[in-house]
Amino acid sequence: MKRTDYDAVVIGGGFYGCTIALFLREHFGSVLLLEREKDLLTRASLVNQARVHNGYHYPRSFVTALRSFVNFPQFVKDYGDCLDSSFEQYYAIAAAQSKTNALQFLRVFSNLGIPVRPARAAVKRLFSRGLVEDVFLTTEYAFDAVGLRRRLSFEMERARIEVRLGCGAEKVVPRPSGQLELDLDNGAAVCARRVYNCTYSGINRLLRSSGLPLLPMKHELAEIALVQPPPEIEGLGITVMDGPFFSTMPFPARSMYSFSHVRYTPHTSWRDDDSQPAAAPAPDAVRTNFPFMLRDAARYVPCLKDTLYAGSLFDTKTVLLKNESNDGRPILFREHHGLENLYVIMGGKIDNIYDILHILEGRQARATGAVQ
Template sequence: MAGKNVAIAGGGFFGLYLAEQLALKGCKVKVYEKSSELMSRASYVNQARVHNGYHYPRSILTALRSRLSFPRFVNEFRDCIDDDFDKYYLVAGSLSKVTGEQFRRFCQRIGAECEEAPSSVKRLVNPALIDSVFTTREYAFDSHKLRDVMLQRLSAANVTIVTDAVVEIVRTSGDGLELVTTISGQSETSYADHLFNCTYSRINYLLNRSELELIPLRHEMTEMCLVEVPDEFKRMGLTLMCGPFFSVMPFPSAQLHSFSHVRYTPHYEWSDSAKKPYEDAHIKFEQNTHQSAWGYMLRDAQRYIPGLSECQYQRSIWEVKTILPRSDSDDSRPILFRANHGLKGLHCVMGGKIDNIYDALHEIERVIELS
C-alpha cells in the first residue's frame, strides 16, 4: 500500500489509530470526521474501562484477547491511563450467571489476578445479596488525553484531518474509488485507492447511501451517568457481575465516576437489516428524549452497596452502542472487519472495545498488503 491514497471515514479512536499506522507504512492518509471534534462519540462516551478479561466469563476468547491487549494498550498509552484506584469485581448471590467460585476459577484460567477482597471493602456490601468480592487489576483510560496523544502522533505522521466532513457515498472509479463528501455543508468529490469505513454506529449509513449490502448490526441507545461518589469510593472501581447488575468506575476525563447498569443503561435497541428501511443512528440519537434512568440505576445499586446512596448525580452522557449480533448470546466483543465490502478498496472496521484496535489491525494486515 505504500504510496497509496487512503481515506478514512470516522475520526474516533479506530479511525485515528488506523490512519497513523497506514501513514507510517507510507500511505497518504486523509481522515474525514463528521463532528467538529475528534473522538467525541463512542471513543469518549464509554465506560473508560481498559478491559483485562474479567468482564467476559462467558466468552473465554474475548477474555484471553483482552489479557493480551491490556498490557500492550497500557504501555502504549501510559500517560492516558488511570491505575491509581482499587478495582473490585463482585458476584451476586442470586440472578448471577456465575458463582463466586466459578469467577475465581475463570480468572485463574485466564491468568488474571483475583484475590478475596479485604474485610474493609467487604463491609461496604450487603452480605445478603453479595456472594463474593474480589480484588482485581483493571484500569481506566482518559479519553481526552488519548485524543491529544493521537493528534500529536497524526501530526508527526503527516496525516490530513478534515472535520465537519461526512463521507456520503463511495463508488468505483477506474482502479480506485470516488468519494462524495459533504465538507462544512459543501458537496465535494475526491478519489482514493482505499476507504476505511470506521464510523462505528454509522457503518451502514455509508453502505446504504452507496447502495451496498448492509452489515447486520444491533444498536442500543445508552445512557451513562456521571456521578460524584462518596469519599470512601473515590479511589475505587466496582463491578457487580455477571447479569442484570451495575458498574461504578473512575471516568478520568471528567474526574467523576461513570455509573452504568445492564438493565437501565440501554434505553431501547434496533437493528440494521436488509429487510427494513435503514435508520440513521445519529438521527435517532438526536431525536432521543434523553430522559435519565438515574433514579432506577441508583435504587437498584444501593440495595447491593448501601453507601452508593450518597452518590451525587452530575449529568448523563449518551451514545449509540453498536454490537455485532453474535455478541448477544455470550457478551463477547469480537471485531468486525470486512475487506472489499461490495467494492474493491472499501473496508469496514469496528471494535466492541477500545483495545480491539490491535485485533483489527492484525486482521487488516493479514488480509490487505499494507507495505
C-alpha cells in the same frame, strides 16, 4: 486548493479511525481522515465506561477474556500517560440472578492466569451480605479519552496525515479508474485507492447510502451517568456481575465517576437489517434513567445512595448480532466489502485495536511480498 486524490482515506475520527490512519501512513504516502463532528473522539470513543478491559467482564466468553488479557499490557504500555491506574477495581458476584457464581469466576480467571485476589474486609463490608456472594480485587484501569484525543491528534500531525473535521462522507462510488470516490456532505468529493469505513454506529448508514450490503448489527441508545461518588467509594471501582447489575468507576475524561447499569443504560434498541430501520432518538429528548440505576445499585452497596449526579452522556452502542449470545465483543473486519478496496472495520472494545492492527499488518506484509 485542497488535495482531492489520496492513497488511503479513513472515514471516522474515533479511536479506531485515528489509530488505523496512523498505521496506514507508515505504508502509504498520502492519508486523509474524515470526521463528521467538530473534533476527534467525541462519540463512542468518549461516551463509554472507559474501562481498559483485562478479561473479567467475560467469564462466559473465553476468547474475549483471553484476548483482553493479552491486549491489556500492550495498551498500558502504549497509552500509559492516558490512563488512571490509581484506583482499586473490585468485581462482586451477585448472589441471585447472576449467570456466573463466585467459584466459577475465580476458576475461570485463575485458569487463564488473570489475577484475581480476595477483597479487603473493609471493602467487603460495603456490600449487602445477602445480595452479594463474594467480592474480588482485580487489575483493571480507566482510560482518559481526552488524553487519547490529544495524543492521537499530535501523532497524526507529526505523521502529516490530513484531518478534515466537520466533514462527513455521504457515499462511496467506484470509478472506472479503479479508484473509490467519496462524496462529502459539503458537496466536494475526494478519491482514494483504498477507503476504510471506521464509523462504528454509522457503518451501515454509509453502506446503505452507497447501495452496498448492510452488516448484521444491533444498536442501543446508551446512557453513561457522570457522578461524584460518596467518600467510601473514592479510590475504588465497583462492578457487580454477571447479569442485570451495575458498575461505577473513575471516568478520567471528566475527572468524575461513571455510573452505568445493564438494565437502565440502554434506553432503546434497533437493528439496521430491519426493512424500515428506526432512527436513533435524539438524546435531548431522552430522560435520564439515573434514579433507577442508583436505586437498584444502593441495594447492593448501601453507601451509594449518597452518590451525587452531575449529568449524563448519551451515544449509540453498536454490537454485532452473531455475538449477542455469549456477550463476546470481537472485531469486524471486512475486506473489499461490496467494492474492491473498501474496508469496513469495527472493534467492540478499545483494546481490540491490536487485533485489527494484527490483521492489517498481515495484509500489508502479504501485499509487499514480505510473507508468502
